[in-house]
Amino acid sequence: EQHGPHLPLGTDGLLAAAVAADTAAQVGGLVAPTLSYGYKSQPKCGGGQHFCGTTSVDAATLIGQVRDAVREFARHGVDKLVIVNGHYENQWFLIEGIDLGLRDAKAADPGCALQVMRLEYWDFMTPETLGHVFPDGFPGFALEHAAVLETSMMLHHHPSLVRMDLLPDDGPADFPPYDMYPSRTDWVPPSGVLSSARGSDATKGRLLAEEVARRMAEAIATGFTRPST
Template sequence: MSEVRMERMSWVEYRRRVETDDPVVFLPCGSLEQHGPHLPLGVDAMLSTAVACEAARRCGGIVAPALAYGYKSQPRCGGGQHFPGTTSLDGDHLSQLARDVIREFARHGVRKLALVDGHYENQWFLIEGIDLALRDLGRDCGLRVLRTEYWDFCTEDVLGEVFPDGFPGFALEHAAVIETSLMLHFHPDLVWTDRIPDDGPAEFPPYDLYPPETERVPPSGVLSSARGASAGKGALLAEAVCGGLAGAVHTAFVAS
């Protein structure tokens, strides 16, 4: 099977693949952010990369190194900036980083680029980076860009199996069942199951106050209990999101 990780290729092999195969290049996007006492800080980049790699294997794509720093963690979906280890970018810096990288891929001759986001707070800043890059490159540059959060490929049927007692919502799933199960599937050596807390679900009002009300966030940083996580659920989720992403790429770049 051909190598999918860009950083493991020589520039000669990368150029050949781009010129000969016209591949989709996947750009994982994550963060360096607390994920409770049972998961590592790099979960978002690790999972977006793992999902991108599996999708790339299915469609002959290439996976670039992840944008591993993300926009500032928010209490209602990431626990907040007050946790040691959480290391974030200002929004305009993330947008400019995405802008620069997208322009570089266009310079390489890439025509199909898929940004796979694994950090809830990144969304609008990545969109801004895409918009600015395409504005710089011009309408006739030939580059098309797909952007998605990988969890959007979790179907209702899969969520029903993973959450038989009811799904708490993606915002509260920070460091909870979905991410813990996927880590048990892709990186089981980096999950410390004996440290899983039994917090949540956290309760937040339908508004934000500034400075943030950090006391509303469980001390562990976990917004909903991860006790229901398992490698089996991770495999089920992985098939849904990896297959869904590969199908979306085919629809966007091949079938259209």
């Protein structure tokens, strides 16, 4: 998915893999290869499908990938699986893939013990930390597409892939409270960035990345110990 002129197309996958690796180091986990292609980009959170380079999959394709992966991990005896989402539009299709994969796994082996935790890494950023990163006010996660959060975290994790000389300065996109189909491309800033990326730096990225990894590790330590219902 496009992330403006200053970030690579693979930003969502790169950041999800990076926070997964940081978290795995804290909990003694392993990181599986990334599923790099996600559901179709939407104007209000990713700019939309009309941008050059954005390459997406249909819902059924994504659901099938996740379903098969969950079933295969279960077949190999994995009992704890964390799916880290880095692309907002994926959420409901990950849920469906997990549900179907667990259904398949339990049908094949009624004693299957696999539990799956699904999360969006940005949900582990606290208001206090966001206040430090955005002293003038946080615009919200949807409008932060390719803006300060992602740019700062990329400067921390993958600085060689960030082109600060191409940093756009688009103001926050102003979307109506509804969607239109076909999508209205004129709603989206030409750069594909939904808020200004000015003020991004690696120090902010490190602050965010460390908090996310720490709080994800805490969630893993507690989430899998609670009894299933």
